[in-house]
Amino acid sequence: MVDRxxxxxxxxxxxxxxxxxxxxxxxxxxxxxxxxxLEIFTGWRAVHSTHRLPAKGGIRFAPGVNQDEVEAxxxxxxxxxxxxxxxxxxxxxxxxxxxxxxxxxxxxQITRRFTLELVRKGFLSPATNVPAPDMGTGQREMAxxxxxxxxxxxxxxxxxxxxxxKPVHHGGIRGRTEATGRGVQYALREYFRHPDDxxxxxxxxxxxxxxxxxxxxxxxxxxxxxxxxxxxxxxIIAIIERDGALIDEDGLSVEDVYRYIVENKTIKGYPGxxxxxxxxxxxxxxxxxLIPAALEAQIHEGNADRIQARLIAEAANGPVTYGAxxxxxxxxxxxxxxxxxxxxxxxxxxxxxIRNISHIRFGxxxxxxxxxxxxxxxxxxxxxxxxxxxxxxxxxxxxGADELDLVRSGLDDTMRLAFQDMKSLRLGNEQVDSYRVxxxxxxxxxxxxxxxxxxxx
Numbered sequence: 201m202v203d204r205x206x207x208x209x210x211x212x213x214x215x216x217x218x219x220x221x222x223x224x225x226x227x228x229x230x231x232x233x234x235x236x237x238l239e240i241f242t243g244w245r246a247v248h249s250t251h252r253l254p255a256k257g258g259i260r261f262a263p264g265v266n267q268d269e270v271e272a273x274x275x276x277x278x279x280x281x282x283x284x285x286x287x288x289x290x291x292x293x294x295x296x297x298x299x300x301x302x303x304x305x306x307x308x309q310i311t312r313r314f315t316l317e318l319v320r321k322g323f324l325s326p327a328t329n330v331p332a333p334d335m336g337t338g339q340r341e342m343a344x345x346x347x348x349x350x351x352x353x354x355x356x357x358x359x360x361x362x363x364x365x366k367p368v369h370h371g372g373i374r375g376r377t378e379a380t381g382r383g384v385q386y387a388l389r390e391y392f393r394h395p396d397d398x399x400x401x402x403x404x405x406x407x408x409x410x411x412x413x414x415x416x417x418x419x420x421x422x423x424x425x426x427x428x429x430x431x432x433x434x435x436i437i438a439i440i441e442r443d444g445a446l447i448d449e450d451g452l453s454v455e456d457v458y459r460y461i462v463e464n465k466t467i468k469g470y471p472g473x474x475x476x477x478x479x480x481x482x483x484x485x486x487x488x489x490l491i492p493a494a495l496e497a498q499i500h501e502g503n504a505d506r507i508q509a510r511l512i513a514e515a516a517n518g519p520v521t522y523g524a525x526x527x528x529x530x531x532x533x534x535x536x537x538x539x540x541x542x543x544x545x546x547x548x549x550x551x552x553x554i555r556n557i558s559h560i561r562f563g564x565x566x567x568x569x570x571x572x573x574x575x576x577x578x579x580x581x582x583x584x585x586x587x588x589x590x591x592x593x594x595x596x597x598x599x600g601a602d603e604l605d606l607v608r609s610g611l612d613d614t615m616r617l618a619f620q621d622m623k624s625l626r627l628g629n630e631q632v633d634s635y636r637v638x639x640x641x642x643x644x645x646x647x648x649x650x651x652x653x654x655x656x657x
Contacts (some may be wrong), residue, residue: 201522205640208631222271223247228317234309237369243295243314246321248274251650254327255291256281256546258334265294273517276539282643284543284618286550291329299336311341315348324349326361332549333365342366361556364549373552375607381423383544384491384515386615387536394623401534402490402509408433413487413509415440417458417493420515420542424491425454440484445482446473484508492519499524507533514538529634535635540618547614551607567600574598
């Protein structure tokens with residue numbers, strides 16, 4: 201996909217080669233004593249690019265992690281950051297482990313030892329390499345990693361910035377947990393603000409009442425589906441999970457399904473919806489929008505011809521293979537690429553990193569001033585018009601923005617501007633025939649400019 205973008209650009213081959221190359225990969229094997237026996241764990245941390253520092257990317261805990269996957273995801277992080285104007289390089293990490301087989305204390309022991317290896321080798325630092333949560337990891341793992349780094353470097357006052365996605369009371373930022381799902385929502389909202397794009401997908405109107413099929417009700421899929429259904433009026437007509445799928449043409453309650461999964465560890469037996477055991481087949485269901493938010497390569501050459509969605513928003517990393525992408529494009533199916541759609545996570549991670557480096561909560565200095573200004577405006581309106589301002593309007597006018605408001609505002613602005621960059625490029629270049637190509641061209645142009653500016657020839 202990168203090659204396809206480079207082929208239509210007037211780019212120096214040497215620069216192109218430098219952009220494609222993965223700078224460095226650390227492989228580590230380390231022992232941890234679990235239940236009286238030593239177990240050997242294998243992990244990686246890849247750095248694709250350091251044209252901006254720090255390099256940024258998640259840590260994945262999963263049984264199927266391998267070096268090729270880690271390197272590919274590190275490259276994707278570089279392009280993702282460039283698309284949404286986050287000044288980071290790309291990195292990614294992974295550990296071969298099934299977290300379900302270990303209790304909390306064992307996971308803490310393993311995570312802290314993995315962190316020790318990363319720090320010792322220079323692959324974890326607030327200035328050079330900043331991990332975040334990914335598949336199999338979350339706030340608790342990030343808190344353990346930050347605490348381990350703090351003990352190894354007690355002199356570093358910016359220690360909290362060594363990872364993002366931490367709990368709020370340990371230096372995290374409000375809105376980070378749902379950031380990727382919220383970014384999916386904002387990406388779709390921006391798409392539906394452009395009638396010509398909506399028409400190109402053989403759709404009409406706004407997001408309201410659009411029929412959506414979502415694959416994966418993890419962190420990203422749950423929040424995206426919840427926000428789209430509760431705030432935009434979309435209908436989630438199918439939810440696909442690893443053990444099957446639920447279908448209801450009248451719309452599923454995302455919150456109820458999620459609570460059922462948490463309590464029962466399965467979607468089987470969920471009342472009020474039709475259960476389909478072969479979940480992958482539901483990807484081919486007729487719908488307006490398909491949101492694959494689970495694993496990579498879920499839409500491939502074997503099922504691409506049967507996909508009936510008009511618009512695909514890639515919430516997962518690489519859910520559509522290269523061959524399937526070609527087939528779907530030929531059929532006129534619009535795909536919003538993963539490098540754009542799921543960039544909400546790294547965008548809010550950037551906000552968290554800034555917060556940790558600056559050592560101040562967003563909104564702390566200006567919130568009360570904003571409230572005072574709002575009260576003054578309301579009083580002026582009442583004085584000059586002689587009309588009492590309604591209480592709900594006055595409350596909205598006089599409320600100062602808190603950290604969560606500012607995070608959402610920044611994320612919304614980021615997703616809007618990134619889409620508009622891709623759209624402008626498509627309109628100005630006939631060779632850019634899809635949003636995926638547009639996304640990569642936008643990213644590669646920015647990275648190439650950076651390489652040229654610093655004298656990398």
